[in-house]
Amino acid sequence: MSLLQVRDLSKAFGGVRAVDGIHFDLHEGELLAMIGPNGAGKSTTFNMVGGQLRASGGSIQLQGRELVGAKPRQICHLGVGRTFQIAATFASLTVLENTQMALLSHHKRLYHWWRPVRDQYREQALALLEQVGMAAHAERPCSELAYGDVKRVELAMALANDPRLLLMDEPTAGMGPQERNELMALTKRLVVERRMAVLFTEHSMDVVFAHADRMLVLARGRLIAEGDAHSIRNHPQVQQVYFGSGKTFERPPQEPQP
Amino acid sequence: MEFSALLAQLLNGLAEASSLFLVAAGLSLIFGVTRIVNFAHGSFYMLGLYVAYSTVEYLVGRLGPAGFWVGLVVAPVAVGAFGALVEIVLLRRIYKAPELFQLLGTFALVLVINDATLYLWGPEELLGRRAPGLAGSISLLGRQFPTYNLFLMVIGPLVLGLVWLLLARTRWGVLVRAATEDRQMLGALGVNQAWLFTAVFALGALLAGLGGAVQLPREPANLALDLRSIGDAFVVVVVGGMGSLPGAYLAALLIAEIKALCVGIGSVHVLGLDFSLSKLTLVVEFLVMAVVLVVRPWGLLGKPQAGSRNSAPAEAPLRPAGNGLRWVALVVFVALAALPLLQTWLPYASVLAQDVLVSVLFAVSLHFIMGPGGLHSFGHAAYFGLGAYGAGILLKVLTLPMPLAFTFAPLVAGLGALLFGWFCVRLSGVYLAMLTLAFSQIVWSVVFQWEAVTGGSNGLTGVWPAAWLGDTAYYYLTLVLVAASVLLVRRIVFSPFGYALRAARDSALRADAIGIDVMRVRWAAFVVAGLFAGLAGALFVFSKGGVSPDVMAVGKSVDGLVMVLLGGIQQLVGPLLGASVFSVLQDSIMRATDYWRAVFGGVILLLVLVFPHGIAGFFQGLGNAWARLAARKPALLPREKRA
Numbered sequence: 001m002s003l004l005q006v007r008d009l010s011k012a013f014g015g016v017r018a019v020d021g022i023h024f025d026l027h028e029g030e031l032l033a034m035i036g037p038n039g040a041g042k043s044t045t046f047n048m049v050g051g052q053l054r055a056s057g058g059s060i061q062l063q064g065r066e067l068v069g070a071k072p073r074q075i076c077h078l079g080v081g082r083t084f085q086i087a088a089t090f091a092s093l094t095v096l097e098n099t100q101m102a103l104l105s106h107h108k109r110l111y112h113w114w115r116p117v118r119d120q121y122r123e124q125a126l127a128l129l130e131q132v133g134m135a136a137h138a139e140r141p142c143s144e145l146a147y148g149d150v151k152r153v154e155l156a157m158a159l160a161n162d163p164r165l166l167l168m169d170e171p172t173a174g175m176g177p178q179e180r181n182e183l184m185a186l187t188k189r190l191v192v193e194r195r196m197a198v199l200f201t202e203h204s205m206d207v208v209f210a211h212a213d214r215m216l217v218l219a220r221g222r223l224i225a226e227g228d229a230h231s232i233r234n235h236p237q238v239q240q241v242y243f244g245s246g247k248t249f250e251r252p253p254q255e256p257q258p
Numbered sequence: 259m260e261f262s263a264l265l266a267q268l269l270n271g272l273a274e275a276s277s278l279f280l281v282a283a284g285l286s287l288i289f290g291v292t293r294i295v296n297f298a299h300g301s302f303y304m305l306g307l308y309v310a311y312s313t314v315e316y317l318v319g320r321l322g323p324a325g326f327w328v329g330l331v332v333a334p335v336a337v338g339a340f341g342a343l344v345e346i347v348l349l350r351r352i353y354k355a356p357e358l359f360q361l362l363g364t365f366a367l368v369l370v371i372n373d374a375t376l377y378l379w380g381p382e383e384l385l386g387r388r389a390p391g392l393a394g395s396i397s398l399l400g401r402q403f404p405t406y407n408l409f410l411m412v413i414g415p416l417v418l419g420l421v422w423l424l425l426a427r428t429r430w431g432v433l434v435r436a437a438t439e440d441r442q443m444l445g446a447l448g449v450n451q452a453w454l455f456t457a458v459f460a461l462g463a464l465l466a467g468l469g470g471a472v473q474l475p476r477e478p479a480n481l482a483l484d485l486r487s488i489g490d491a492f493v494v495v496v497v498g499g500m501g502s503l504p505g506a507y508l509a510a511l512l513i514a515e516i517k518a519l520c521v522g523i524g525s526v527h528v529l530g531l532d533f534s535l536s537k538l539t540l541v542v543e544f545l546v547m548a549v550v551l552v553v554r555p556w557g558l559l560g561k562p563q564a565g566s567r568n569s570a571p572a573e574a575p576l577r578p579a580g581n582g583l584r585w586v587a588l589v590v591f592v593a594l595a596a597l598p599l600l601q602t603w604l605p606y607a608s609v610l611a612q613d614v615l616v617s618v619l620f621a622v623s624l625h626f627i628m629g630p631g632g633l634h635s636f637g638h639a640a641y642f643g644l645g646a647y648g649a650g651i652l653l654k655v656l657t658l659p660m661p662l663a664f665t666f667a668p669l670v671a672g673l674g675a676l677l678f679g680w681f682c683v684r685l686s687g688v689y690l691a692m693l694t695l696a697f698s699q700i701v702w703s704v705v706f707q708w709e710a711v712t713g714g715s716n717g718l719t720g721v722w723p724a725a726w727l728g729d730t731a732y733y734y735l736t737l738v739l740v741a742a743s744v745l746l747v748r749r750i751v752f753s754p755f756g757y758a759l760r761a762a763r764d765s766a767l768r769a770d771a772i773g774i775d776v777m778r779v780r781w782a783a784f785v786v787a788g789l790f791a792g793l794a795g796a797l798f799v800f801s802k803g804g805v806s807p808d809v810m811a812v813g814k815s816v817d818g819l820v821m822v823l824l825g826g827i828q829q830l831v832g833p834l835l836g837a838s839v840f841s842v843l844q845d846s847i848m849r850a851t852d853y854w855r856a857v858f859g860g861v862i863l864l865l866v867l868v869f870p871h872g873i874a875g876f877f878q879g880l881g882n883a884w885a886r887l888a889a890r891k892p893a894l895l896p897r898e899k900r901a
């Protein structure tokens with residue numbers, strides 16, 4: 001059985017149907033990309049899976065458990081980690097402390113009020129930061145970091161609860177091409193090592209085609225195509241809707257060309 | 259009860275609603291456009307009444323009866339002009355400041371205006387003359403109903419209609435609505451924002467002035483009106499929805515009529531108990547507000563507000579105390595411990611130190627939710643008061659031995675915080691500030707009215723410590739408990755719980771996503787803060803031998819805010835410094851002049867305008883500048899040495 005089952009999922013903001021009856025499955029060990037033009041409904045879908053938004057209809061099941069109606073923190077404790085399109089970290093904490101907080105929450109130590117945070121889960125936090133390449137910055141305040149680095153800290157935090165499912169909304173924003181590929185390679189490695197599943201969005205098609213196992217294409221809230229790189233590349237409707245006529249996959253609209 | 263009596267009450271309610279609306283409308287308008295919650299709005303109301311008194315007295319002498327009506331028009335215009343002046347001189351400087359500073363800045367204005375009024379008109383109440391032509395009453399269903407109230411009933415809806423026309427039909431109105439709904443659009447229209455803001459502020463002040471002026475024949479001008487009317491106006495605006503004029507009228511109507519019903523119905527008999535509803539009038543508006551805020555957090559006709567736009571820069575990560583700080587703390591502790599030994603030379607020192615210590619604990623408890631928690635409470639005095647009254651009541655009414663009364667007192671405050679906190683942590687920003695204020699007013703009113711137990715306005719007396727805790731012993735008890743509490747709170751801030759609180763403040767979104775129950779963490783923090791404030795209250799009551807309702811008045815809550823901000827909200831030593839400086843300052847100013855409120859207001863303004871990061875922040879800034887300067891020196895050396 002698949003890890004995540006999304007059925008007939010919808011979200012309406014007033015009259016706008018931001019997400020309109022989408023279906024998809026996500027399997028353990030899979031790196032699934034969700035692509036689509038701006039405003040297609042990608043972040044809205046992520047927010048419904050993560051519990052930040054409540055779906056207007058449909059269901060989301062994680063290993064048979066319904067997520068619609070659950071709060072983000074409950075979904076977190078069910079084993080879902082996530083990053084946000086606009087990275088959210090704790091600005092007045094150091095990189096290390098951010099990660100320690102995620103670990104403390106995972107181990108239900110939040111209401112401990114005596115032992116200082118300083119020496120709790122330090123090693124584990126450093127190990128996570130090592131994985132995402134931020135160990136050297138462990139003692140810096142999060143507010144001082146470059147945006148790409150904040151995204152990495154977010155990733156480390158999202159990994160702290162040993163998630164089965166990781167949601168990454170534009171994880172490589174603010175990074176150079178080299179860094180993007182490295183980060184996605186790392187993600188792929190984590191998927192295999194931890195036997196988890198990843199759903200991510202990404203505007204760089206090079207990155208998507210190079211790393212994703214499978215992709216979903218969203219346009220105006222509807223799922224218009226699903227499949228591997230080859231079938232998506234040649235899908236006529238995708239070419240039509242997603243890029244408009246005349247543009248190709250090699251020149252996605254988000255990437256300013258030199 | 260009789261139908262006619264009820265009807266008369268309801269009609270009175272309509273007149274009341276007009277008065278409430280006039281003050282609230284300006285407040286709402288100003289908030290809609292400038293996003294400033296103007297604490298001084300009640301002062302404009304009060305000024306309207308005082309100015310109207312003077313202009314009417316003067317003009318009636320010159321023009322005869324017509325002078326009354328001319329005076330009633332001149333006064334609001336004068337207040338409007340004064341409002342414009344205030345906006346230009348003060349508010350323009352704080353539009354970009356964090357919300358909390360705006361609230362404090364305008365509160366400082368309240369103090370200054372109050373003392374200026376005292377200086378100009380003196381402390382006596384001034385009752386204006388009756389309105390010529392409307393002095394009598396008419397007969398309604400066999401009851402006398404003042405004619406002037408009919409005039410009042412009409413004026414509220416009339417002003418609502420006029421302002422609505424102004425907003426809907428004029429270019430100026432279009433701009434005001436644009437500013438209320440969409441800032442960017444306003445910029446695009448190429449409007450001189452500064453003058454638009456001034457005009458709106460002046461109009462708001464004028465409306466408040468009008469609200470005050472029309473009360474002339476009904477209510478004597480007095481110096482307590484500013485805080486009383488601002489409390490009412492806040493409630494109306496929050497219930498109606500910040501920025502919504504029809505909402506303000508609806509809320510004014512709702513509150514005025516519920517109050518009228520309470521008075522009209524009088525006592526009710528439920529389950530064999532007599533409840534006096536008329537006693538509820540002092541609290542009823544706050545109850546309405548609490549209910550509305552919980553059910554509709556943005557008020558009846560309001561729209562959700564985006565979070566505060568002007569946030570302070572991110573706080574630096576916590577650092578454990580260095581050796582320097584530890585030594586300073588030890589020296590201060592030893593010095594405080596030595597004070598009673600210097601009794602002969604400094605007889606007053608340990609009395610003052612006792613007050614300072616209590617203030618420090620109060621400020622530390624408030625800082626815990628304000629700083630790490632980001633919850634700006636405008637009603638923290640409630641928990642101080644609950645601690646003080648809790649101790650007093652346990653001792654005097656339940657006749658518990660002093661040590662037990664003392665021990666349970668903080669728990670009383672903690673229970674209060676447990677109850678009120680549940681509601682409060684659901685809100686944020688201005689709404690949180692208002693709800694905390696509302697709860698503290700409720701507690702205050704209960705204490706004020708429940709004479710049998712609390713002693714009413716006289717308070718409780720004869721609340722002294724046990725004999726074995728005579729003078730010096732009690733001082734040492736205070737010193738030890740305060741020091742221990744400060745260390746404990748510090749310990750909590752460094753613990754996972756304290757970090758969770760800071761995390762929730764920095765990003766509730768992220769905190770939630772990593773599994774932190776944001777509301778529960780905040781709630782727990784609220785209770786912790788309540789417990790420590792309660793301990794401060796208990797220490798206070800036994801040192802003074804009694805307590806009066808003043809200790810939980812709005813002013814006391816604001817004192818706490820000023821202490822925290824004076825010291826610097828981003829530093830853990832901030833509340834210690836702030837409370838000490840504040841208490842000593844207050845003590846010396848109050849003894850030096852009758853106009854201590856104005857001086858105090860001036861200090862707050864200075865704080866807001868010049869030292870927005872408080873004393874500790876100021877010194878840290880100096881330290882950083884010094885460090886930068888020191889770091890610049892190597893730049894003069896050859897390049898490789900820098901690397």
Ligand SMILES: Nc1ncnc2c1ncn2[C@@H]1O[C@H](COP(=O)(O)OP(=O)(O)OP(=O)(O)O)[C@@H](O)[C@H]1O
Nearest residue numbers: 013016018036037038039040041042043044045085
């Ligand atoms: N809170 C909201 N209220 C109203 N409309 C919203 C809200 N959030 C999103 N929308 C609308 O829903 C649609 C989908 O938005 P969404 O953020 O999911 O797009 P996206 O695919 O993530 O786009 P992008 O690539 O720009 O991140 C858009 O039309 C957006 O304007």
Ligand SMILES: [Mg+2]
Nearest residue numbers: 042043044085
């Ligand atoms: Mg998005």
